[in-house]
Amino acid sequence: MLEPYEQQHYDNLHKWMNPKWDFIVMQATEQYKASKERKKPDRVVLDCQERAYWIVHRPPRRTHSAMDYGLDRLIDPNAEEVLTFDMVRRTNIFLTQALMRSAVKSSVSLTAFVKYVTTHHNHDPFLTTPVPSNPWITDSDEFWQLNSRSVDIPTKLSVERWVLSFWELISDPRGRVDFKLFLKKEHSAENMAFYEAAEEMRWGAASAIPEKSQFIFNTFLKPGAPRWINIDGRTMGLTVKGLVVPHRYVLDAAQTHIFLLMKKDTFYRYLKSPVHKDIFYNVPPVSVPGYLLPLPQVSGP
Template sequence: MAAGPAPPGGCPSAQRPHLSKMERVVVSMQDPDQGVKMRSQRLLITVIPHAVAGEGPRRLGWGASGPALASPHPSLCCAGSDIVEWLIQKYCISEEEALHLGTLLVRHGYLYPLRDPLSLLLQPDDTPYRFQTPYFWTSTQWPAAELDYAIYLAKKNIRKQGALVDHEKPGVPSVLEQGPERGSCTARPRTWISTGGRYVLGATGRGGLADPCAGHLTGLVSQIEYCRKALGRTRVKSSVCLEAYLKFSSQHGPHDPIMSGCLPSNPWIADSDTYWVVNAPSVAAPTKLRVDRWGFSFRELLEDPMGRAHFMEFLRKEFSAENLSFWEACEELRHGGQAQVPALVDAVYEQFLAPGAARWVNIDSHTMERTLEGLRRPHRYVLDDAQLHIYMLMKKDSYPRFLKSDMYRGLLAEAVVPPETKWRVFPFMRKPRRSSPSPALLASMEPAAAAGGPRGGDGEA
């Protein structure tokens, strides 16, 4: 069949220069007067099609999974030797160059080998080749249709070959099926992408090679994965989010020096440093705001030296103080000097992790295996897994009991509430006593002043 313009269903993509040149060569090869010599073949009702080329009829097959074709219309084919000879005469090139150019045409899907579709090489003998129709050219894209795949599966079931072979499974190209025209035998490589239990058809190339537009298919696969994850993502209602924001704001509002001020005063604008004194790392009695923050989160409790000291006292009463000691040792290892890392690792292992250690901590077997493997080459982060395990153990078990204990309630009851000093939080926001009026007010005041000036002058006199 002579080449012509792409069918209306296709959509021309951005043409590459080498594709344009190859398509012009293919169009010239199909010229009825000066093109390659064509031979007619007739497709019979059989699984393995037959073609007439060179030395007469030969059995040509697509493999065991090829579809059965039935068409009374003739189809044109040509031999590989005819193609090589035409290229040599047309472009005055050597036989090696002609073979290379013909192989490129085969690999890009412009020529389809009828005898061995998996061999993408141009053979300079009587091997028959068929020109692909422009519908299957690399520069043409067509919309994917699931109906084509359904028809293909129905054909396999009729032949009692319902199971998909390797090259037909999802994600693997080269599914051979009948072309859009009734009398054409075409190899239409595609990929069937599994989406939620069904298959979506996507083109991956022509002639058995990767499609130059494979980036489009990759983008389609990534979009499918993104949508699949989005459907499974937990959605939170707007009302729930707003309630969480309101709760957070109401909880942290009294502790924000900008919103509520500093008690007893802001040391940056006052001469008193009482605020720094009552909030020192170690004091006799903490402030009520400071003790309240310990209940916000476990991280707030550990970041405050005084809160960590009271938590250590609570753990001693529960006979689990070694957990917090191990966490502190890991923090010292992580933020300590590099020269002391090997010695600190050995000390922590001997004190907390070694069999029969004096302050042994309870760590699961998998975490212990990873930790022991890392101890062969110690570094400052070698105990991160064990530290995280102990941290989560204290957060989920010991920390809630600490907040409900009599010790924490006593700290809240005995906490100090500093008396408020009468200082403005932002003195620069204080309105000056003698401020200049706006130009708009001055403009409106001028007529009134001019009219009342004489009377005012008479009154004053």
């Protein structure tokens, strides 16, 4: 994906070269054939002549060459880099972190990959036979409609996928609705509300960031807030301090803390709760026609 200015320069270059491209290809083909027909001593002489020419006509230092000059650059590629203390310090920190980064053995990676494939085998339509029909070899798209992310009526396959991981659960809009219902009964619905507000601020419009950050602070982070979230003091302090000059990623630490809290604690209690068991054991397979599972109603935010 090119930046807008890169796409503009690329389009101009393409427009400039388009009527000449056939001629360039033809000329290159003829030169290639001529070079093949030359004898080896002639090729050596021509190569030496070309090398000598570029040694004599090499552009002076600190000047742009027509061979390498393209878009306007923020730095001069021919300028000598002056090392400063700050540059050396940052390079040292980067190399130290690179050495401390843990390396995963190939056997461990392959084991994890095999485990993932085994776990998701039944949920891959290319490894198992899709039901009620295969949309790739038939004209029926019922499989895609029933297993859509935004469907109101989950299938047995969708409900089983929620058990695989917490991310699978909240990635499915239908599963997120069911999880919110459980959180409301647990009196901890503010965790998911804060997570969604942080996601909206991260991916929303830049012009709305100040307004959203103020809303999040007054609703979730301010002492005595109506939906105050329970996070550790250090994370709370860093988040509140960062909201003075808000940006897209100012809530990352608090959002990660809430996500891990729901993943390690709330998610497993949800799997054992009657809310999940009712839908898990009562939802029929997709082969049962005409069965509609009602969507639970979550009142309030």
